[in-house]
Amino acid sequence: MKTFVLQNKIYASEVLRDICLNMGTSFSPFLSQYLQISKPLIKFMYSTKVRKYCTDSMRVSILACKTDDEMKFVIDFMLSEVLSKVCHNARTCLLKELRSDLKTLMRTFEAIKSPKVVSQELVISLYETLKLVVVSIDDFKKKVKDILKPGEEFDENDAGDLENNIEELNEINRRKIFQSLIYIKIFIYRCNGNKRKCF
């Protein structure tokens, strides 16, 4: 493996994200190119950092958008891929990454000012993903509880692991609740026939 190529990939993905943030809406001419490059790297299997920065490209791109149409393009292009990654991380219990993904989703939706930006299909996908996160986290909680079963040996390392797991789970739950609230807002908006703003 060419480790320096991997290292440069990490630097470049971070730098491009930061430049997008620094330039704000002036970055918008490059949005399409930027997303074309970062989308396939959302599931890049050799680096957590590349995955993180490329997932975050959705959020920073939203901040660089000048119009709702541009935002819609970003969401249509990226959200399904990000949700697919969230599902994968929930199924495989990659808690740290799941936590980070949910934060990206939270902050992305915070930046979206108009509900028109998210299509019906994506609203359904978002709901399905959140449902899966709830189920996966419940399963993981059961596993964590099993560590405390009587008769099992429980040492300092187990205590540390347990504490970390509980901390991760609490944070994921907080973000999951926030995301669910956003989902409920979108749902209410759609039930009201798109008559009023909900964000």
Place this chain on the structure above:
Amino acid sequence: MTSDDCIRVKTQATCTLVNFLRALFSKEDGIETEFVDMLKPYSKKLLEVITEVFEFSIKVNYFPLQEESLNALSLLASILDEEFAEFYPNIMPGLKKFLYNLQPVTIQECELKAKAIETISELCSSVASKPEQFLDDFKELAEAFGKIFSTLKEDDVQVKAVLDAFVHISTGMKDLFLPYLKELFPLFEKYLLADIDFQVEDGSLNEFRDKENNKKNNMTMKDVNIKLNFLG
């Protein structure tokens, strides 16, 4: 004291200052305002001394002292942040001259140039909140770094320093960075899409083939080695 001793003592003293500053202003803990206030009365004198040391290090062409004085400048710029703006005009011209004159051949020289780029970009970042009077400098540096970036090999130590420098400069330039981004985007794209050439190789395959040829079929010893082609 001989001149060699003098250089070594200066280097040690600068190194001590760098360690002191690093310990006080660890980025992980965040920079405490009280420490910045504590440093302020000494900042002018410190920067004068460090600039003098840096010029001396260039004159005697002593790499460790150049490196340590650049570290000290970089740290002071990030600690003083906005307060650094008043010292910027005295320090930046010397640093730019040093950067442009340095034509690295050895790895050590490449590392030094990377350090100089890091220091310059740190200085740019410290004045980024009031960029108006420094915009000409930012434009000049964006162009210079762009040229350096386009000539670098992928495994050059300067790659990270130049990439970070673009972030620092874009913080101050904002929309004015657009023309430079047009030039740089294909390079970013190249780095992002580059193939890391990950290969998994069966380490015992050849041995197995030999055994197969000798009618000794033994699969139990089969293992998989990851081939790591470090630095190409």
